[in-house]
Amino acid sequence: MYRSNTCGELRITDVNKEVTLAGWVQTVRKFGAITFVDLRDRYGITQLLFSEELNPQLDENPLGREFVLQVKGTVAERSNKNKNIPTGDIELNVTGFTILNKSAVPPFTITDETDGGDDLRMKYRYLDLRRNAVKRNMELRYAVNRSTRNYLHENGFMDIETPFLIKSTPEGARDFVVPSRMNGGQFYALPQSPQTFKQLLMVSGYDRYYQIVKCFRDEDLRADRQPEFTQIDCEMSFVEQEDILNMFEGLVKQIFKDVKNIDYTDVVERMTWEDAMWNYGNDKPDIRYGMKIANLKKPSSVYTNKQDLASLINGADFKVFDDAETVLAIAVPGCSEYTRKQTDELTEWVKRPQIGMKGLVFIKCNADGTYKSSVDKFYSEERLKAIADAANAQKGDLVLILAGAEERTRKATSELRLEMGERLGLRKKDEFKLLWVLDFPLFEYAEDENRWVARHHPFTSPKPSDIGTMINNDPVITNAEKYLEHPYAGIKANAYDMVLNGNEIGGGSIRIYQRELQEKMFSALGMSEEEALHKFGFLLGAFEYGAPPHGGLAFGFDRLCAILGGSESIRDFIAFPKNNSGRDVMLDAPSSIDDKQLDELQIKLDVKNQVKSQN
Template structure:
């Protein structure tokens, strides 16, 4: 028996008991006649004492040689600590050691295994197995486990069945790039790793499973951003004989359940907003509604004077920054310089101070009088003491710039409280989006998304205007889930493929198995997938998903711990019928 208790378990009620503990040496303090050692395992820390008067001399000698992260086993008696530690759950007791066994020695770790470490991110990723010993990472992984357990509990209670789908599937040209896997047995042919289990979950609905879910790994070989992983985890769900309202209600219930069970908070409402309204009001399709600063479009009250910058703009739009009139000129110049960075790309910013006495002072007083500036304040919802920030330019570009500014100012002003949760449904997305490079339409979500029933005829006359029967769930400014009602009949699916530029032969080659299945009685169906990594991070009060993944990749998509991806042996290449030309 390696241990009778774990290192976070013992209390004063255990005093005088003989116990056995195992774990890692956190640190030791040698006072000559007495040595204290903090022993750590997943559950906590227990202090050990080696006393020259009460501990066998051999044990004291061994204790002096213990280094950080040695794996040891001790047997001893629980005694009361003379100097208690209120910061430890075991801080009222210690173990008077009678037997010590070194289970494994350890070299000095490359960074301190403590909550506040001296290791940089890349170093900690290289030694991730050490980083996991630290409480912040360990607790995040335990938190992720708790969330997944609650997800399984809720969905099972709603009669969902967990079904595993294949990882080796057929490559398709739609969406992001696939990771491909060469087949040794079938020369010149390849599997792909799934970007999602989309077609398989639809086939499960054809198979009559009715309600399916899966917590599943997905893979996308796309250009990486700071907080995106090439492999990620989805809570993938599908339901048969449902309309959009049925799906929204179920997953509102799941979200309420998670926040209630994990944080003890009740969500009062799930507002809904169309995609078009989200862009017009917040500049993006995943707005953070924990705070205001809604967009006010100012064309009508800003393009009637001789200010050429506004007059030439497609859109003039502003936000009211609460308390922003307190910003100094230097602070406002800093905001303007932030907007001019290449990542944002704005040419500048116009502003108007809303003074406490009801007057206004702007950076364009030469062109606009008090009545004009009062209209700016009214349209943006500004109050005395606020600052109105105005951008202008092409509609899509300026909305994205002002959205970025809104989020940055909210962060600076402390308006994004991680303990507050504000969900939002965004609906009525465009079904298709035009791609200038390929000069054709692409599915905004995927080619199996159903158009709004009353807009199918528009596919022939105005395909860009067709709205999808699709929806995203947004939480605190992050898309945590998205889905749609699916096409479930062969004729409509063929029509969709046609508008996406597939020939009938290409559609049959890529998706013939699904089209054939639709001929055997496919029920109306739809679903949704949550991004588990991001959902867990937000529920954990953070937005960085890496800290909630056991073994994440870095910004280049590399696993620096195992040094992957890497070259493979030439013999393997030959078996796979591959040639690699390395220059």
């Protein structure tokens, strides 16, 4: 054995014990006739003391950072104890050592506060993984994995693997495709999720399935996206929506307890999609704080039962509001004393290309009961107070108002609300708030494609009360008919998303399990009968052999880990992630393959376009 103990194991109770340790050299500190070395492994750090007798050997074989070292010695009490590490009360008086492997000088310091930038650390990821900060992330990921498996096992779920080489059925994100050598000119796809397989497992009678599984999507990247990512994928038979919600609330609460030692006893709030969009401007609201959006001017007929407050702002000859499709406001608590410089900075913030607004209107609700605004010349103080009241503003608050096209303005106001929450310290990383968002629209109308698309995916069932509407109506929109007036626009999905701190961490639905309804869904999405059979004939056929009612949910495993770890990026919780261009800079992948492989795959490259894409 190379070691009898780990570098994080020894304590004051082990004094006088003879032990053998092995690990990596963290630091070397020479003080005259003696030398101190910090030896590190996955479990911790132990200080080594090389006495005067061993120093000549060190002079002959000097130790460097990241050398792999085996040492034997006696555990002793330290005179200068280090309370910052668990082994800080002891050190090892070394009696012998062996350099197991030398190391080149690392390209960056392997410490929590490293001097390595992202690109450098990703190139040498195997070194970056030695750092305690990264190691803690990997430990948290493993803890979430273990807690998940334990909970699902205890609740009767079976872990069943599904294939990675499947059929391409493009609908949503792009598939990654894999050429088949044995079937020339044909391709597999890597699964975006195991969706159809888990439904087939329900048809097969495996009524509680789960998998912690890799999924693949060829889409543009951002902080919470990778081309390959991990899901906690689950499905259940003979269940309704309430059964699913209760089961997976329990899972997340168990993960909180096991991983963060948090007893989450709050009732998980539920909110309709329409209320989320109306009050927060997005379908994954952060409800750790208030600052709800006030809709001063209602757009079209999307929000059917919501109050229109346009009378508060119309008729003042302020064209920005009069001509806008929608006008939205938020009341920011305690910020009425913002200076001109601060309000100008906020105006510039909303004008940034990623926000896309032309300007910002503000109302200061002063502590003395007066109101001051950037549009004073258009609105009397009485009307400013009425607008502020509509935004639920209190004395001392600052009302921020955006106006313009509905979609852009709602998104911008949502981003502004999150930004102000961040600036005021209301989005605390150690505070967790769960939410279910329900009753999504089943369809969205893609005007550029002139067809309905599924808001979730084509296997999501309508609410039971809406099935008749779907079966009895033609999905085609006539030229004289606006899509908002079509019966399909009002159909709700039997779907649900779980939101944590403003992030969607999981989503699912009750599935369609009857062939007639599934065929109707495919037809609504513009698929011909032949296309539906070509892509999904296996599933439609399975539904004819006693498919049970079923539903499920998939959690974004990487994203859940990142939130629990207080990070903005899922990359921090993936052992070997890709960069923002989808490249593995450590392996230098993707890369070209040689002509022999291309010939075997019967693939001929367009060299001109290949060179262009590489440039």
